[in-house]
Amino acid sequence: MFNIKTLEKFREIETPFYYYDLNILRSTLDVVKKESENSGYKVHYAVKANANPWILKIISSYGFGADCVSWNEIAASIDAGFKPSEIVFAGVGKTDKEIEAALDAEIFCFNCESVPEIEVIEQLASKHNKSARIALRINPYIDAHTHKYITTGIEESKFGINTWEIEDVIRRLSSMKNIRLSGIHFHIGSQITRMSVFKSLCARINELQEWFSSHGIYLEIINVGGGLGIDYENPDKNPLFKEYFSLLNEFIDLIPGQTLHMEPGRSIIGQCGSLIS
Numbered sequence: 001m002f003n004i005k006t007l008e009k010f011r012e013i014e015t016p017f018y019y020y021d022l023n024i025l026r027s028t029l030d031v032v033k034k035e036s037e038n039s040g041y042k043v044h045y046a047v048k049a050n051a052n053p054w055i056l057k058i059i060s061s062y063g064f065g066a067d068c069v070s071w072n073e074i075a076a077s078i079d080a081g082f083k084p085s086e087i088v089f090a091g092v093g094k095t096d097k098e099i100e101a102a103l104d105a106e107i108f109c110f111n112c113e114s115v116p117e118i119e120v121i122e123q124l125a126s127k128h129n130k131s132a133r134i135a136l137r138i139n140p141y142i143d144a145h146t147h148k149y150i151t152t153g154i155e156e157s158k159f160g161i162n163t164w165e166i167e168d169v170i171r172r173l174s175s176m177k178n179i180r181l182s183g184i185h186f187h188i189g190s191q192i193t194r195m196s197v198f199k200s201l202c203a204r205i206n207e208l209q210e211w212f213s214s215h216g217i218y219l220e221i222i223n224v225g226g227g228l229g230i231d232y233e234n235p236d237k238n239p240l241f242k243e244y245f246s247l248l249n250e251f252i253d254l255i256p257g258q259t260l261h262m263e264p265g266r267s268i269i270g271q272c273g274s275l276i277s
Contacts, residue, residue: 016277020055024272028241029062032268035245039260044088046226046265047073055269056080065108067226067263071098074107084108088223088263090137090185092117096124103130109221110134111185113160115172118179125178135183135221136161136169140204142188142197160186163208170217183221183261184208190266191229195240195247198224202251209253222254226263230270241267 002010010019036043044065047056051073057080060066065086066077074087089102090111099121102110112118112134125132139160161169173181188201205222212219228244254260 010276013276016275018052019274019276020052021272021274022058025055025058025269028268028271029059029064031241032264033062033064035241036262039245039249041245041248042086042259042261044086044261044263045268046263047077049265050269050273051076053080056082059268065261067265069093071095071101074098074102074105078105088135088261090187090263094120096120099124100128103128103132108133109182111137111223113137115165115169118169118173118176122176122179131178131180133180133182135185135223136166136181137185137187138163138166138208140186140188140201140208142200142204166208166211167215170215181217181219183219183223184212185221185223185225187225187227187263189227192227193229193231195243198227198244198247199251202248206251206253209255213255218255218257220258221261222252222258223261223263224248224252226265226267228264228267230266 032043042065044067045059046067048069053076056077060077060081065088066073066082067088067090068074068077069089069091074089077087078084084105084107087107088109088111089107092113094110094117099110103125110121110132112121118134121132121134137160139162141163170181173179184205186201186205188197192198201224205224209219209222228241248260252260
């Protein structure tokens with residue numbers, strides 16, 4: 001894992017400290033870039049996974065976007081070279097000040113969890129004469145089969161819009177002049193290593209696509225979120241990016257002109273860092 005030369009350098013540094021193997025990081029990013037470009041998918045790195053400025057600069061240099069859950073993360077991403085037009089803003093706790101700053105920065109999209117949140121964005125966008133692009137985070141009722149504290153796509157989850165609420169949400173959006181519905185967003189959990197879970201998500205997305213199409217609603221964006229995990233018992237084998245991208249290619253039925261977006265975090269950064277103590 002560490003060669004003798006690296007271990008000798010460690011002796012000179014006060015512990016504890018984090019060590020990042022940038023060769024591993026770049027190797028992982030090379031795979032993600034190749035697979036995403038081959039598929040035509042858009043990658044937004046989940047900044048919550050690791051917001052170290054040097055790490056962010058390396059990831060941004062690959063042309064990826066950023067997935068942020070606060071204005072501080074957005075600002076850090078922009079400082080590291082991420083384009084605002086490639087940044088998505090998620091999370092249930094967006095403040096008015098953060099929303100206004102994101103509107104001013106002209107980020108790509110707000111991932112929205114509820115009607116009250118959308119109403120606030122509409123009011124602030126109207127106040128500043130802006131148009132806000134949004135994606136509805138929908139709860140797909142899929143068990144990620146991970147720890148209960150990081151499973152976010154089941155029926156009792158506090159996250160996202162329930163499927164039975166969608167029609168009412170669409171009705172309300174019709175009167176919001178400063179909101180542009182561009183897509184749907186999902187995030188079913190973290191540390192998912194069973195590909196069957198993502199296959200179930202694909203099937204659910206296809207069902208929802210049919211509903212939107214039947215109501216004359218065209219969606220530009222299908223955002224599958226993150227969640228791809230690492231097999232810590234066999235870290236050199238996983239995450240299986242090739243298998244993951246292949247599954248999405250096979251099982252998601254995109255409409256011509258649509259773009260699939262994703263928000264990997266741990267799967268990109270998790271294997272390159274070590275805590276030295």
